[in-house]
Structure formats: C-alpha cells, structure tokens
Amino acid sequence: MTRLMAGLALGLAVTAGWGQISDGRVAFERAEHLRRGINLSMWYAQAGDYSAERLTTYTTPEDFRLVKSLGFDHARLSINPEPLMLDGRVDILDPAAIARLDKTVAEITATGLVVILDIHPEMPFVEALGQGNDPVIRFLKFWTVFATHFAATDPKQVYFEVLNEPHIEDSFRWAGIQSRAVAAIRAVAPMHTIIATGNRWGGVEGLLELEPVRDSNVIYSFHDYDPMTFTHQGASWSTPYLKALRGVPYPSTPENVAPLMEQDADERGKQELIKYGAERWDAARVDKEIATAADWGARHGVPVWCGEFGVYKTYSPPAARAAWLHDMRVGFEAHHVGWAMWDYQGSFALVSKANGKTTVDAPVAAALGLMSVPE
Numbered sequence: 001m002t003r004l005m006a007g008l009a010l011g012l013a014v015t016a017g018w019g020q021i022s023d024g025r026v027a028f029e030r031a032e033h034l035r036r037g038i039n040l041s042m043w044y045a046q047a048g049d050y051s052a053e054r055l056t057t058y059t060t061p062e063d064f065r066l067v068k069s070l071g072f073d074h075a076r077l078s079i080n081p082e083p084l085m086l087d088g089r090v091d092i093l094d095p096a097a098i099a100r101l102d103k104t105v106a107e108i109t110a111t112g113l114v115v116i117l118d119i120h121p122e123m124p125f126v127e128a129l130g131q132g133n134d135p136v137i138r139f140l141k142f143w144t145v146f147a148t149h150f151a152a153t154d155p156k157q158v159y160f161e162v163l164n165e166p167h168i169e170d171s172f173r174w175a176g177i178q179s180r181a182v183a184a185i186r187a188v189a190p191m192h193t194i195i196a197t198g199n200r201w202g203g204v205e206g207l208l209e210l211e212p213v214r215d216s217n218v219i220y221s222f223h224d225y226d227p228m229t230f231t232h233q234g235a236s237w238s239t240p241y242l243k244a245l246r247g248v249p250y251p252s253t254p255e256n257v258a259p260l261m262e263q264d265a266d267e268r269g270k271q272e273l274i275k276y277g278a279e280r281w282d283a284a285r286v287d288k289e290i291a292t293a294a295d296w297g298a299r300h301g302v303p304v305w306c307g308e309f310g311v312y313k314t315y316s317p318p319a320a321r322a323a324w325l326h327d328m329r330v331g332f333e334a335h336h337v338g339w340a341m342w343d344y345q346g347s348f349a350l351v352s353k354a355n356g357k358t359t360v361d362a363p364v365a366a367a368l369g370l371m372s373v374p375e
Helices: 001-013 024-031 052-057 061-070 095-110 123-128 134-152 171-188 202-208 254-262 267-279 283-300 320-333 362-367
Strands: 036-044 074-079 089-092 113-121 159-160 193-195 218-223 304-308 340-341 351-354 357-360
Touching: 024 159, 024 218, 061 357, 074 095, 074 351, 089 095, 089 134, 095 113, 113 134, 123 351, 134 159, 134 171, 171 218, 193 304, 202 218, 202 283, 218 283, 218 351, 254 267, 267 340, 283 320, 320 362, 357 362
Parallel strands: 036 074, 036 340, 074 113, 113 159, 159 193, 193 218, 218 304, 304 340
Antiparallel strands: 351 357
C-alpha cells in the first residue's frame, strides 16, 4: 500500500463519523463558518499568568454565550504552546494544562461556535524558527502531539492555525516550515481544517508572496491593521514613533492631520502623519487593501480569512475607531472574506469588565454589524 493510500485509509478509519475525505470544496465549506469572529486573547497566550485560577476566571462560559448571542460564529483562541509542555518537553503535554484547555474548547463549541486553536507563542519562540533546525524540529514535534490530542474533536468545530504572525528573515524558509507543519498535522488529523499564513507578521504583503501548500483543506489567513498610524496610535509595544501619537483621525486628509503636528512626536512620527493624511485613508482605500487579499485567494482557488484587525482604543477617537471598523467589516463582506476582530476584552476590546459586569461597546458592536447589544 502506498503512503497516500495508507493515509486515506487512516482518514476513513479514524473519522468515519465526520464525513468524506476532504477535497477542495471542504476548505470553502469550512470557511463559511468563519464569517464573523472574535479573538479570545490575553488568556491562554500573552498573559504571563497561566495559573488555574486566572484561566478559569478571566474568560468564562458566560462570555462564550455572550459572543454567540451577539451574532459571532467563531472564536480564535490564542494559545502559547510553552505552558502546555511538560517540563519544557515538546513531546509530552502537561496533563493539568491540557485538561484545562480541553474544558475550554468543549465549553466554546458547546455554544455552537467554531473554535480556532491558534498557536500564538512569545517572540523568542517564533524568531528561533529562523535561526536553526532544532527549533523547527521542536515546533513540528509539538504540532504532532498537539494535533494528535485534538484529532478526536469534531473537525467541523475545531480548526488548527499553524502559527500566529510568523516574522523570520527568509520568507522562503517560513514557507518550507509551514508546509512541513501542515504535513505533520495532516498525518494525525486527516479531516481537520488547517489555517496557514504568510511571513511578514502575517500581513497582506506576506500573503501575496506565499504559494499555497499542497493540501486542499486549508484556509489562508492575513492580519490587517493598516494604517498603523491610526490603528496603533499610542501603542507602547509597537514601532517607537507610534508611542506619542494621540487623537489620530479617520478618515484621513492632509487637513485633518495638520493640527497633530504640534504633538510631541518625533520626526518619524510627524512624517508618518503627513503620509497618512496624504494617502487619504477612507472606505475606498480600506476596500482596496481587502480586495488585494481576496484577489490572491481567487487566483489560487483557495479561501482567505482575516484573523486579526482592530484599533487600540486607549488613544483613538471612539467615533473614528467605530468608523474604521465599520469600513473594514463592509469591505470584508463585499469581498466575501470572513474575519475575526482583535479582540474580546484586551486593549482593542469589544467588551469591558468591572464589578462583575460585562459591558459591550455598543458603537463597536454596531460597526461590526452585530445583533442588538443585550441590556
């Protein structure tokens, strides 16, 4: 029996309850369940604290029910792989850690939401992939163990995302790593949909230089925070020139950014503001960028999905934030591209929590075309 025939036989044996062996249609069918989503961030990744107490209280089944009631159909769950490794071993999952994640995945899917298991490591983990073979081998071993663990889940409800925002120097190298990761996942999870992405922080530019992998059950992700001068104004963790920006408007014109030249921004910041104004970012400009990603998918005959977009809320004018989110959402719908907003309750949040109460940002919800906000 050839390796291909053996793989097909394994797929039929393991997944007899899930339907037929996938062909090119399955990815498009699965993409239809990724129309409107939200990122569950700062929880199983980017948190620092992965204690049982925090994991069980930061986001709860009540949140999942709220997400579903608002009209979302999927949630992207960011997962730092390292806390799942027993004593740092990539080939063994920590029993307590994976049990908590199992419970979370079950609770999310119980609401009817699709969940994307997004491998979302810290920077050193990602950057090491560009620096030698050992980190790549560790990454592939982790995915084999992780995908094996979740292979018994319903592939219509649980999708695997290879890596959040790869950013290594050689895009060709990343393409090779990703192809190997897809093959490793497929070997143990024949029916699950995989989400792949381009290099360059997973943006549109990285998507355009990517060749699709040799697997038909794959959806291709891109992240879109352009223009960063608006969406990341005041962000302390990003490019230095953004830190001093406040009150940057949207849409942009040379005239409405001119007053911001008096801000305490460095020379780079001022030049970026001038550029932002001159580019006249508006609904048409946003639509053009989304169309670029959609066109790539059409040329290659594969589905595309925007896994992240959003506006840092601390220093952005609320009306401008809502306007940009609205234009993005309309653009996605016009080009039949599903999306997941960043994020549920972080610094780009849809909701805020205080004194045991969760409050939905009504203008943001409206901009996203969601159902009426619960009282």
